[in-house]
Amino acid sequence: MPIDLYYMPMSAPCRSVMLTAKALGVELNLKMLNLPAGEHLKPEFVAINPQHCIPTLVDGNLKLWESRAICTYLVNKYGKDDSLYPSDPQTRALVDRLLYFDMGTLYHRFGEYVYPVMFFGQEKLEPAKLEKLHEALGWLDGILAGHDWAAGKSITVADFVLVASVSSFEVCGIDLSKHRNVTTWLARCKAGLRGYNEANAPGVKDLARMTEVKLAGK
Structure with missing residues (x-):
């Protein structure tokens, strides 16, 4: 089926x-x-x-x-093996932590910053909420230090979840340049994740077009 x-x-x-x-x-x-x-x-x-x-x-x-x-x-x-969601308890805990971090902190703070303007009629973006988002991006930058992928040396589901979020931030005008590990990892994901251009890029382009209309001058 x-x-x-x-x-x-x-x-x-x-x-x-x-x-x-x-x-x-x-x-x-x-x-x-x-x-x-x-x-x-x-x-x-x-x-x-x-x-x-x-x-x-x-x-x-x-x-x-x-x-x-x-x-x-x-x-x-x-999955043919457990590489994307490792069964080792400690490694899986690191992956799970990143999934919850994205849901409860990183993507949540992005939504709190942009969604009121994009979807609910608020006139202006709030700088204090942008600061909170950058705080979360700083934590992600620290998490990414010293290894290629979110949870270590190998790609896991944490990379798929986080790159969907961070690529959205990028096209919504969030300046990622101060977070060097994040920008390096994002470029690695764009080049190295299977199916990125089919599964993620088109939706990001749609979001960019909406951003141009909804967030211009905000």
């Missing part, structure tokens, strides 16, 4: 799932939802996911949302 993914290309969480699937060689049956048009509120989608959020994965009788849970599920079920 096909694996359905309900998604929107601009969404960083959706793109992290798509990057994970590309790394695994898993084909997803992509079902785009237009959130501004309210397609996620249609009864047929709410029947699948009562929280009506994306990404949502349907794999047989499993209906799963929350992007980071989807990423780890795909590796656990379809």
Whole structure:
């Protein structure tokens, strides 16, 4: 049976799932939802996911949302080995820490900074919230020091999740240049992650176009 993914290309969480699937060689049956048009509120989608959020994965009788849970599920079920989500408890703990850091701190602070202007009618960006985002980026910069990938010497799901976020920051005008390890790692991801140009780049371009309209002069 096909694996359905309900998604929107601009969404960083959706793109992290798509990057994970590309790394695994898993084909997803992509079902785009237009959130501004309210397609996620249609009864047929709410029947699948009562929280009506994306990404949502349907794999047989499993209906799963929350992007980071989807990423780890795909590796656990379809990975040929455990390299993308290591089974060693200490290494897995480092990966999990980064997934939670992205969800609860890094991407959360980005959303607090840009989403009020992009989606909720706030007139101006708040400099104090940008400072909080840069604080989180500074922590990520420290995490990345001394190794090529987020959790160490090898690519893991943490890289897929974090690059979907950080590439979004870049096109939304966040100056990453003060975070040298972040910029070096981002360039490495763009060049070295399987399927990056197919799974992440198009959605980032869509987000960049929206940014030009929504955040210009803010």
